[in-house]
Amino acid sequence: QPEVGKPLRNCYSLPGFDFAYGLYMQRRDGGVAEAIGHWDAVKPRIIKKPKIMPRDFVTMNRGAVEAGCTTAREFALYHKFMDIRCKEKGYFKGWVPKPDMTFGRPPRPSTPMFDLIQHRYKELWMESQRARTVVQKIEKKRLDQVRENRTTFLRTHPPPVKEESFWHPSRLEKVWSTVTTHHNP
Numbered sequence: 001q002p003e004v005g006k007p008l009r010n011c012y013s014l015p016g017f018d019f020a021y022g023l024y025m026q027r028r029d030g031g032v033a034e035a036i037g038h039w040d041a042v043k044p045r046i047i048k049k050p051k052i053m054p055r056d057f058v059t060m061n062r063g064a065v066e067a068g069c070t071t072a073r074e075f076a077l078y079h080k081f082m083d084i085r086c087k088e089k090g091y092f093k094g095w096v097p098k099p100d101m102t103f104g105r106p107p108r109p110s111t112p113m114f115d116l117i118q119h120r121y122k123e124l125w126m127e128s129q130r131a132r133t134v135v136q137k138i139e140k141k142r143l144d145q146v147r148e149n150r151t152t153f154l155r156t157h158p159p160p161v162k163e164e165s166f167w168h169p170s171r172l173e174k175v176w177s178t179v180t181t182h183h184n185p
Contacts, residue, residue, distance in 0.1 A: 053085040
């Protein structure tokens with residue numbers, strides 16, 4: 001029963017001093033020292049699944065062209081039956097670098113100081129600019145010239161004048177004579 005004049009307790013009494021909390025393991029209950037010294041970790045099982053690499057469309061398209069495919073349908077059929085996958089990127093198999101091998105880019109050649117002192121690079125640039133302006137002037141002259149077309153050709157070379165012929169075919173002679181007789185009363 002609750003005590004009079006005091007709030008109701010909502011907790012349980014604790015067990016005695018000889019009580020052990022948690023699970024008791026017969027084999028490995030060495031306490032903190034064993035827990036720190038020997039971690040009881042679960043080793044993951046390695047299941048080797050074959051890694052599916054993406055399709056190598058560059059190699060497949062090259063093979064399709066060599067096989068003589070020209071239409072999209074032929075390319076699709078080639079891709080379906082010749083499924084080529086990308087290779088895993090990694091170290092080249094069978095190639096080991098030599099001990100005296102150096103990697104990276106070679107250093108730039110040193111700048112010749114004599115050319116800097118004599119302003120050689122400025123002179124080379126000025127020569128290239130002069131050559132460029134000469135080429136531009138030649139191109140402008142070529143563009144300024146009037147190109148020959150049919151109109152200008154006919155102005156400079158007029159066609160020969162046709163002489164008027166008074167000859168008429170014999171079948172039209174009769175028509176001309178009837179036309180002239182009917183109009184003159």
